[in-house]
Amino acid sequence: MGIRRAAEFASLAGAMLMVSAGTAWAAATEATALPEDAVVGGYVPMQPTEGKGMPTPGAIGFQTQYSPIGEYGQWMHNWVLLPIIAAISLLVLFLLIWVMGRYRAKANPNPSRTSHNTVIEVIWTLLPVLVLLGIAVPSMRLLANQYETAPEGAFTVKVTGYQWYWGYTYPDYGGFEVISNMLPEDEALAAGEPTQLAVDKRMVVPAGVPIRIQTIGADVIHSFAIPSLWFKLDAVPGRLNEKVIFIKEPGVYYGQCMELCGARHAFMPIAVEALPMAEFEQWVLEQPGGTLGAETETELEVPTQQPESAIPGAAGAPRPDSALEEDVDAAEPATTEA
Numbered sequence: 001m002g003i004r005r006a007a008e009f010a011s012l013a014g015a016m017l018m019v020s021a022g023t024a025w026a027a028a029t030e031a032t033a034l035p036e037d038a039v040v041g042g043y044v045p046m047q048p049t050e051g052k053g054m055p056t057p058g059a060i061g062f063q064t065q066y067s068p069i070g071e072y073g074q075w076m077h078n079w080v081l082l083p084i085i086a087a088i089s090l091l092v093l094f095l096l097i098w099v100m101g102r103y104r105a106k107a108n109p110n111p112s113r114t115s116h117n118t119v120i121e122v123i124w125t126l127l128p129v130l131v132l133l134g135i136a137v138p139s140m141r142l143l144a145n146q147y148e149t150a151p152e153g154a155f156t157v158k159v160t161g162y163q164w165y166w167g168y169t170y171p172d173y174g175g176f177e178v179i180s181n182m183l184p185e186d187e188a189l190a191a192g193e194p195t196q197l198a199v200d201k202r203m204v205v206p207a208g209v210p211i212r213i214q215t216i217g218a219d220v221i222h223s224f225a226i227p228s229l230w231f232k233l234d235a236v237p238g239r240l241n242e243k244v245i246f247i248k249e250p251g252v253y254y255g256q257c258m259e260l261c262g263a264r265h266a267f268m269p270i271a272v273e274a275l276p277m278a279e280f281e282q283w284v285l286e287q288p289g290g291t292l293g294a295e296t297e298t299e300l301e302v303p304t305q306q307p308e309s310a311i312p313g314a315a316g317a318p319r320p321d322s323a324l325e326e327d328v329d330a331a332e333p334a335t336t337e338a
């Protein structure tokens, strides 16, 4: 297979993944019946709490965090980085002022000719090394925790960035998609929600369980970000990104697209509503195509995808056929004869 064909194949496979996923899920949900005791019609959008999960006027720090990773990150910023930065700035400022006063030219007609001092040199090398090591330990832990994969069986929400709104797909609950648009200012105010952050349909999820968020861009690169949940993940066309989100308590948490994605980039906010599991399931049942405990047989007929960078010899590249091998040999510059 030629390189160009492989690339075409890869982008085609991406498009087919989205199309066939929709039809497969639709087919799977038709076969599933609602549980007999399911009550439909009980979901009422939660009223946001003032100052929770949203920016507040005049604030300069992080928003209060509602996920364990967020609490750790905030602790690291507030109690590790800020004190160290402040202490170093004050120390340097003190040294500068002291040198300017104590060693000014007027007070020292005969300047000292000292060129080095071993003790001081050892101290000013070792001390910064120890400070950096002290920062590195919690920093690496924070970094590693952010890359932890979702536990097996975690339920998935697929977030699609569109120009300029969001789509939330629930493959484990029937595969329906919720399309979320920003509310106009008057409607947001009437609903008691912050303007430019309120949406018509929220991403509703259960609180207290790990959730696998997958992001993809339908057109250009977007970024799915919710500051109070310590979550930001790019939504890139043709590529599925994945990250875990864990929301400690029910609430409404607002975010925005954080990748400049075009004319209405500023008008595609995110509203996540975390509910207790029972209320979340209630909400699922009210969605067209929403099912509980659906045995989603998502046997997606997606052909094995070739990496787009499938040049011969690259990791994951298909075994080159003889024609390609000849091409590569011919293309190599003859350096030995020169």
Ligand SMILES: [Cu+2]
Pocket (backbone or CB within 6 Å): 161, 162, 221, 222, 223, 257, 258, 259, 260, 261, 265, 268
């Ligand atoms: Cu965007």
